[in-house]
Amino acid sequence: MRALAILLAALIALPLAAQDSMPPAPYAYRQLDDPEQEAAAQELMETLRCLKCQSQSIADSDAPMAGDMRHQVRIRIAAGEEPGEIRRWLMDRYGDYVSYQPVMSATTWPLFAVPALLVGIAGLLFWRRFRRRA
Amino acid sequence: MIAEIGLAALWLAAALAVLQLVGGVLALRGGIESELAGLTRPAAILQGGLVAVSFAMLLWVFAITDLSVKLVAMNSHTMKPLIFKLSGAWGNHEGSMLLWVTVMALAGALIAGVERRLPERTMQATLAAQGFVALGFYAFLLLSSNPFERLPQPAVEGLGLNPLLQDIGLALHPPTLYFGYVGLSVAFSFAVGALMTRQVTPDFARAMRPWILGAWVFLTLGITAGSYWAYYELGWGGYWFWDPVENASLMPWLAATALLHSASVLASRDALRVWTIMLGVVAFSMSMLGTFLVRSGILTSVHAFAVDPERGSFILFLLALYIGGALLLFALRAGSINEGERFSVASREGALVVNNVMLSAILAVVLLGTLYPLLTEAFDVRVSVGPPYFNPVGAVFAFPMLAVMAVGPLLRWRKDSWARISKEIALVAALLLAALILCTVLFGTALLPLLGLSFAFAVGVASFLPLKGRNLLRVPIATWGMVIAHFGIAVALFGMASEGAFSQEKLAALEEGGTTAVGPWGVQLESVDPIAGPNWTAMAGQLDVSYKGGEPTRIAPESRNFWAPAQQTTESVLVTRWNGQLYAVMGGENNDGRWQLRLWWKPFVTFIWYGGLLVALGGALALIGRVRVDLRRRSVRRKLAMRRNDEKALA
């Protein structure tokens, strides 16, 4: 089922509208020369959502806009910006949607509260179940 | 005529499902001696035969490409090779639903035919539940997705000659997942049956266990294959994206894994009764939830399936009916079921409880992360939950579980002491610590891959400890199954951690004749050749790749341009060595005439899927072992009964 899905996705992944004829942005498919900076950029790109595609990070997409976003990330990293700043810059523009890494906020706190609660429940469960016999 | 036979068989099967339901319910109320109760089992068996006929008819119309049948005209073509004509029968919504009910009805026929361990009332209730579930799917097929619908005018030619969709992986993948889902539906029926009669016994767990094991093996294979598929098809080297559709296939697996372990506690020790029932309901609800999420298109996924909100509503209705009903029954009945035997923390059961709680917590996290965007969208806020969330939060529960998994199988049932296995615990802990320190010093990468590598090492060694000091020839097959499955988890973990820690990426722009390197590989772009396919043209990069300066191999990744519909795809090429894969993707041409190449060297990445296969193999061995023991027990029981009869006759 999923395999079929992927192929169907391949069929619709590229918008039906015509594609632009411009070459990709300079740093869309080019790595930074400094391997440390490139690693930082790569790590950040994997956590940023491609806005034009369905559920893909900009590191995994051939969409031109994803290429432009990779370009932005790489030149900003090369210019010495921190990955956190770049993420915040994008989140200022697109909200929580653009980042796959939810940050604790008024809209996302349950994502962190529930696992914490689960840890608590698990601990309580073990404690109550085994207290008398351990 | 053929299509009409198929449709008629399907209607008859639906009628028999009603009979099965009514018979089972009457047996439950009036006692198993009532007249209709005797019909429940035959109804289930005959129903299996009828649906099989119906599915055979569908295969037939696809084999002869009967273009007056709408489904054939939409999805097939006279020029297709026979194998893809046949697989086309279930490569679409209607056909795949018919495949689902076929497997389901055959499973129902099998339990009706052979399962005699349980009290007859529980069995009747189980078959009634099975009939009820099947009935919903028959209704879905007959009322909203009839696969045998005729066209008013036969089509001149079919529409389904897309060569992209002619792939053997595509032909086999959906049935694999369906076998898994159906196995869980049988476990669900058993759980509901036991809940109705409040007879949650070790026999119930033993009857249910082969179905869980079977489902688990197929789900494992399905996820492993799907992950490899995504890995080479999407062309970016990722093997798991935490995409909603992927999560939809992972959640039933997590629930089935937990169920498998709790059922084995119930079967061996008569403990965890209520919990096992709960997991039986949850496991099937996860497969239905997955189907709902995938087919309704309610969540945005990279693997967008042919979605249809109307079908989504129907599946949601079935989900509400079955799962809502079962959970209501659970809330009403579970209070009156005894928890079962108690046990101490230092016992096999104790370790399995840890496993169950951790797996359930991971399941809850995946469920939450998958559905959370849906929740916020109701308030017009859009959020994304992705790998940076799932990986660490899942790891919080996964690593403690792995630690317990390493030593749990060494513990004895009911009551054991840590002191007895202190040597083994010390060994595992020492291995873990040594691996952790060694990996930190040698590689010093991020925390999760480090933990992954050291746990993979420790768990890999620990998984063989249960065999220590035993005569290997006399170890039961089921135990071998456990050992291999646990080892498979360690192998897969090693693959994932290596992929995370050691992958090297190279984006290069090369002119013809240019060279580059990625990890230990040297890569030379010899030439770029245009080639043409039936409905595409491609640029194929002729690459000579050599590992550590050795003999070069020629590979040719392609960048394909399709027309009608116009689209671009990449055909990546993988060079597999025992210690990893080179992953090469051909990109476009730069304006300076150089060609873009994406190259990855992924050490040990293949271990992810080898691990998955090992886990499935372990499950299959456990299944074989359990069924063999069951059969032997049955024949012993028969012989005993015969001897008793003989003695009686002699007396």
Add this chain to the structure above:
Amino acid sequence: MNWRLWLPFLIFFGFLGLAAYQLSQPKDEFIKSTMVGKELPYFTLPPASLDRPGVDSRYFHAGGPKLLNIWASWCLPCIAEAPQLERLKEEGVEIVGVAIRDKPSDVMRFLAEHGNPYTRIGRDDLSEVQLGIGSSGVPETFVIDGEGIITYQHIGDIRPEHVPVLLEELRKAEG
């Protein structure tokens, strides 16, 4: 009665309600910009055609509210919205265009074919302005007030029924 046994049922019921609600809602693929209400970021773009100047963000700081139209010659919905832009222009609205990933020759051909409602057209080859104002596709139209504050975002092509909405937003931006 044990209340904990009802928990799974209640959670499931919650999910059911949510799923049923979402199924009944039209699927909304738009990602809204969170720049609405904030100041237009600084940018300068070279001209995208031979007969219109390029765009500088400071241009929006004077001369009343304007529309900022993100478009491209390769985008099909942009053809569909061309008559509506023409109508807005006739109503006296100033429309500034930003052409995304576009070649001047294609831009010229598009404008010759479908009309040119723009006073200025900037050329955004790297989607920098698009990213800067939180736009995620073409076409999109932003209302910018006389002080350079983004006051409204319209996603997708402008249909005839959207014209009064945009005029109203422009009027609001004035006051």
